[in-house]
Amino acid sequence: MPHAVAVTVNGTSYPREIEPTLLLVEYLRETLGLTGTHVGCDTSQCGACTVLVDGRATKACTMLAVQADGAEVITIEGLAKNGDMHPIQRAFAKEHALQCGFCTPGLMITAVDFLERNPSPSDAEIRHAIKGNLCRCTGYHNIVNAIRSASAEMRQSAGARPKVAAEVKR
Amino acid sequence: MITHPFTYQAPTTIEEAVRALGGAGEAKVIAGGHSLLPLMKLGLAQPEMLVDLRRIASLGEIRTEADGTIAIGALATHRVITHDQTVRAKLTALAEAAGEVGDLQVRARGTIGGSLAHADPAADEPAPTIAFDATIRAVGPKGQRDIRARDYFKGTFETALAANEILVEIRFPAQPARTGSAYAKFAHPASRFAVTGVAAVVTIKSDGSVERAALGVTGAAAAAYRATEAERALTGTKGDAKAIAAAAAKAADGITALSDLVASSEYRKHLVTVYARRAIERAIERARA
Ligand SMILES: Cc1cc2nc3c(=O)[nH]c(=O)nc-3n(C[C@H](O)[C@H](O)[C@H](O)COP(=O)(O)OP(=O)(O)OC[C@H]3O[C@@H](n4cnc5c(N)ncnc54)[C@H](O)[C@@H]3O)c2cc1C
Numbered sequence: 001m002p003h004a005v006a007v008t009v010n011g012t013s014y015p016r017e018i019e020p021t022l023l024l025v026e027y028l029r030e031t032l033g034l035t036g037t038h039v040g041c042d043t044s045q046c047g048a049c050t051v052l053v054d055g056r057a058t059k060a061c062t063m064l065a066v067q068a069d070g071a072e073v074i075t076i077e078g079l080a081k082n083g084d085m086h087p088i089q090r091a092f093a094k095e096h097a098l099q100c101g102f103c104t105p106g107l108m109i110t111a112v113d114f115l116e117r118n119p120s121p122s123d124a125e126i127r128h129a130i131k132g133n134l135c136r137c138t139g140y141h142n143i144v145n146a147i148r149s150a151s152a153e154m155r156q157s158a159g160a161r162p163k164v165a166a167e168v169k170r
Numbered sequence: 171m172i173t174h175p176f177t178y179q180a181p182t183t184i185e186e187a188v189r190a191l192g193g194a195g196e197a198k199v200i201a202g203g204h205s206l207l208p209l210m211k212l213g214l215a216q217p218e219m220l221v222d223l224r225r226i227a228s229l230g231e232i233r234t235e236a237d238g239t240i241a242i243g244a245l246a247t248h249r250v251i252t253h254d255q256t257v258r259a260k261l262t263a264l265a266e267a268a269g270e271v272g273d274l275q276v277r278a279r280g281t282i283g284g285s286l287a288h289a290d291p292a293a294d295e296p297a298p299t300i301a302f303d304a305t306i307r308a309v310g311p312k313g314q315r316d317i318r319a320r321d322y323f324k325g326t327f328e329t330a331l332a333a334n335e336i337l338v339e340i341r342f343p344a345q346p347a348r349t350g351s352a353y354a355k356f357a358h359p360a361s362r363f364a365v366t367g368v369a370a371v372v373t374i375k376s377d378g379s380v381e382r383a384a385l386g387v388t389g390a391a392a393a394a395y396r397a398t399e400a401e402r403a404l405t406g407t408k409g410d411a412k413a414i415a416a417a418a419a420k421a422a423d424g425i426t427a428l429s430d431l432v433a434s435s436e437y438r439k440h441l442v443t444v445y446a447r448r449a450i451e452r453a454i455e456r457a458r459a
């Protein structure tokens with residue numbers, strides 16, 4: 001039996017009738033056509049499907065879309081503002097932190113959640129934060145460099161740039 | 171992808187949720203979904219109805235009661251528990267265990283209630299739950315009941331919870347002054363689950379000797395257990411390196427250890443003694459601080 005849900009995605013509310021079996025990642029990709037969020041494993045291992053749900057990095061393959069009713073979701077498509085890339089996006093490009101790009105949206109979303117709570121992380125903390133995101137091409141070295149470099153830029157522009165998601169309790 | 175159809179509801183009160191569970195067909199609670207949804211994708215769980223607890227706001231709270239009991243709502247996520255100031259200060263081993271669960275995204279969704287209801291033998295939070303002598307509060311059609319954590323874990327994926335009961339909170343009694351705790355884990359290199367995890371809770375006397383010790387061990391046997399031989403061995407000692415090593419050496423006594431590709435039962439037993447020693451050392455350091 002379909003359920004009426006309204007999920008706010010990248011600032012726009014989308015009322016839709018959906019089946020309870022529909023995963024959040026299927027809702028984003030297939031119902032809304034937002035294919036920037038990827039599906040790697042569909043078994044909650046790889047993190048390619050990571051999006052922010054009420055400010056928290058979440059594997060969208062391991063959440064039902066009906067569970068996101070009323071929630072605020074930010075996907076990779078929502079990071080840039082008015083054509084201006086988010087610091088994490090610029091840093092991934094600058095540090096060569098991607099090759100095929102499959103893991104990249106998930107890694108950037110995880111990094112955004114992490115950096116908004118921990119603005120000056122150590123490399124060890126960065127590596128701990130991205131444990132749930134697998135990259136099969138780049139090796140993690142440049143990814144860690146990119147997250148560190150984004151953290152510096154985000155600290156400098158703190159206040160100038162609105163947080164991507166409303167502040168949530170942890 | 172989930173192919174097996176089910177109906178879904180998200181009631182706003184515990185009473186409604188209990189009623190929904192008792193309705194026709196196989197109904198299951200869903201909390202964070204981080205154990206249940208993977209099972210449903212594999213077809214290993216095929217509930218006809220999901221009862222989502224997410225709208226029951228009271229289930230997400232962490233409260234300190236007048237007598238010092240810390241009541242953690244079933245829906246508190248691993249992430250919230252990791253960062254909660256009260257839990258970090260008073261139930262340090264629990265905050266550490268929650269912070270070691272899976273990865274950042276898993277901790278954002280998965281809940282302590284779900285972890286204890288699911289009762290994976292390699293789950294982290296059962297270890298501090300039994301070491302702190304917590305009580306599991308459940309609500310069913312006949313009302314509310316409290317289950318001592320030690321009587322709660324029955325075996326692999328088996329607990330004292332009935333299918334029509336909802337775990338509502340985990341109640342941690344106030345710990346005496348001069349108590350320290352710690353969690354030490356050997357994580358599975360791929361899944362991050364505990365191959366071995368030991369929670370130590372130690373109270374010391376003013377002269378520095380050990381007044382009371384509790385050790386909860388997960389990952390090693392079919393269910394989390396209290397290492398009572400090791401606890402006895404540590405109690406009354408000076409809590410020095412020699413006493414700690416002697417006690418930790420007994421932490422796997424009498425168990426039937428699990429065995430898999432990552433660790434044979436013999437190796438697991440060895441890991442238990444090593445991680446018991448590390449957990450006890452840090453717990454005593456904190457009790458003395
Ligand atoms: C990639 C990955 C890695 C993980 N790594 C670890 C790890 O290292 N350590 C670890 O401990 N865990 C790990 N987990 C499991 C994780 O901790 C889960 O969050 C937890 O086991 C279940 O909690 P949940 O809220 O997601 O429960 P759900 O999946 O929603 O439910 C699990 C089961 O419990 C029942 N249930 C849930 N809540 C209640 C309730 N309040 N009352 C009655 N029944 C209830 C459900 O009906 C279901 O049967 C991992 C999971 C994933 C996907």
Ligand code: FES
Pocket residue numbers: 038039040041042043044045046047048049050059060061062
């Ligand atoms: S697709 Fe969700 S974790 Fe891999």
Ligand code: FES
Pocket residue numbers: 097098099100101102103104134135136137138
């Ligand atoms: S860039 Fe290809 S998987 Fe990470």
